[in-house]
Amino acid sequence: MSAPFHALPDESLTATGNLPRRQKIASIGRGIFLLATLFAVAALVVLLWYIFQRGWNWLSWGLLTNPPSRRPERAGLSIAISGTLWIISLTLLVAFPMGVAAAIYLEEYAPKNRWTRILQINISNLAGVPSVVYGLLGLGIFVEWLNLGRVVLAGALTMALLSLPVIIIASQEALRAIPWSLREAAYGVGATRWQVTASHVLPAAIPGILTGVILAVSRAIGETAPLLVAGAAGFVTTKPGGFFDSYTTIPIQIYNWMSRPQTEFRDLASAGIIVLLALLISMNLIAIIVRQRFSAKTRW
């Protein structure tokens, strides 16, 4: 018989060999992981601190109500704010219904075949196309080919195409989170597919969809490159009044200020960034409130 395997009393399972060393390395590892995570936090804090200390003194009511000016103390964002509102509301008007409809098609209607898979892969690839390329698309199709020129409509359609994949993917996730039992119950009492979708699945998925849409829109608000390419004007002195007026947006106005060498304009740009961030944070807060308000009511 071989020797018994159980530990003898004098060979107890105490830490021997390299265990203390391994534990020491493990705790160093923990410290490094923590530091890496804190680096991200620190970057955010430094960034925000820098912007605020630079732009705080330039915040004023005039910043929101003045038109652009060559004198920094008189320059404001009013034209850019109305441009952003125009672009974003039109973008929403186009991309929201279209994106949700496409998501409904993919989740509720589409047969599981090769074409659907291609459609799906296409959408996820579109989501990865750099935004500046959408700008070139808008420049080529809306500004030049349709000959709209550098106007609100061209910019908004460009932004709509840019936001579409993001909205589709977010809406698909919201639809997928609705349990099958809900659909089956509706089918079970004889509802048609459209009835099931329109009066059962969609209402249940709306909070999720809205959250995704708000996030997509807040991303679109901060986009600079596509509108720079697809025709926002550098210096506009009147608010856009219709689809075919020239426009500028908040990030583009900020970019203009940044590209000037004078420190005053760069301070002003920091103040503009604070306005932009305030706008984005309030949109995100709305998204959070929407999500919590609705999800408190529903439990699957």
Added chain:
Amino acid sequence: MPFFRPGQSYVDANLLRRHHLTEKTAGYILLACAVVSVLTTIGIVVVLLAQALNFFADVSVVEFLTGTEWTALFQNQQQWGVLPLVSATLMVTLLSLVVAIPIGLMSAIFLSEYASPRTRAILKPVLELLAGIPTIIYGFFALTFITPEILKRLWPQTSVYNVLAASIAVGIMIVPLIASLSEDAIRSVPSSMREGAYALGATKLEVSTRIIVPAALSGIVASFILATSRAVGETMIVALAAGAKAQMVTNPLEPGETMTGYIVQVVSGDASRGTSIYYSLFAVGLLLFVMTLALNIFSHWFVRRFREEYE
């Protein structure tokens, strides 16, 4: 008088027909909306190709792809070698990954393996905030803070516009992308694997680095590839902070112009329609599109090919 007999249909035929019509119309309208995404892709390809062909009527493709001089804005002596732009793009991408990969991956490990639910509840939104900041703000930060306050102090010869500051800012921007996608991959590793390793006496670090990371590797690598594609296409940061001097980039402390930076530079001036400069936008855009598309497809393929299914 309603009297139900077997063999008779009790459903209003008109109602049925109406429902049938609604059904069909709804289906087609929804399909049409989904098809818009395909049209977008076709639109991108057609616009870029058509306009790039105008460009290649004047400039040979070989010269474009192999030339090392890009002097688009010099009147009368324009040279169209795209490699300086590509070199700047690759340099920015590489350096930003050097920043973002270790920090992103380690944050992902920390968040999923080490952090208590409360710590996580604080740190996760911070990363999401970082992801939600418009890139123009990072560009401003790179130009007016990272370069003068950090790089100039370390290396006084740093140019006002330089590739390194832009790369660091791009790196910070893609950290949340890597962290959240890698964390998803790490979280999908079943806890039985962790428990098995702990039962053998492994420390937390050993479990994380030798069990969890290898098991989640396909998702982690996919997040790196997607981050690469994001860095290649990033525009405003490099346009603001890296400069507008198209040259082969060897020293990151010097300026360099990326492909995206060139596009912004041209549209910020006036490029009138029909000139080579105008068409060059689309040629550069086409190259950019092909590069990011290849990366995105590669990342999808990678996940499909190497994903371990745990059940």
